[in-house]
Amino acid sequence: MEQNLREYRYHHEAASIRWGATTHVGLRRQINEDSLIASFPVFLIADGMGGHQAGDRASSLALGTFEQLLGPGLPKADQVESAIQRAFGAVLGAGAENAGTTLTGGVLTQDDCGIQWYFVNIGDSRTYMLRGGQLEQISVDHSVVQEMIDSGEMTSDEAKAHPMRNVITRSIGGGYLTKPDTWLVPVERNQRLLVCSDGLTGEVDNATIARVLRAHPSPANAAAELLQLTLQAGARDNVSIAVVDVDAVDSDDGWEDTNRLLVSDTVPRGA
Secondary structure, three states: OOOOOOOEEEEOOOEEEEEEEEEEOOOOOOOOOEEEEEEOOEEEEEEEEOOOOHHHHHHHHHHHOOHHHOOOOOOOHHHHHHHHHHHHHHHHOOOOOOOEEOEEEEEEEEEOOEEEEEEEEEOOOEEEEEEOOEEEEOOOOOEHHHHHHHOOOOOHHHHOOOOOOOOEOOOEEOOEOOOOEEEEEEOOOOOEEEEEOHHHHOOOOHHHHHHHHHHOOOHHHHHHHHHHHHHHOOOOOOEEEEEEEEEEEOOOOOOOOOOOOOOOOOOOOOO
């Protein structure tokens, strides 16, 4: 089944951005507990957990706190930090003791230092960056197997088949407070961001992901092929994918602010 995704574009006075995104229930699950926002300047994915629609609600509540950041302006870092804090409050206040969610991705921010990616990660959904043809995992998994890899108890290849590979050590919700990883990275021309739930990385290895991201000039086509490969591999989990390109920044030679191309609404949550 071929997947055709729409490509979106927005030209801000500080940067020109293109992206494509999708979320799919997969081939084994009945409910899509993933949620995503892929709309300027917010590119985030949340993978809910808890069952009986609790995970679906948790992921949606967490991302809902970022919706006020959408629009033509760029938020400051402290506005993103406030949204993260509200995400914890929203999920913990939902009343479902076992409900929780991961959160990963980037928000474009601007302050006296210029335009920067504000990255956030909690759980085992992932954020990658393709730069100069090289794929780098920006986020670090908060999972039992990642801790075992870090301690030298197992290799990355062994972790793929470990029975605890889906057990995470941090989340938003789940009845307790944990701390997300956050960091700022300067926005540069030709960066390609991949944000995804573990429904992708559980089926498609990093080498294949890198090959697909290098092969497609269009971020929407790259996201579409990654989804197709996940479905071909069995798609045992929900899968969400966003691919975001930085085409230009205002420090580039020959920059022209031809503001402004239309930005679409948030990609729908669920499938």
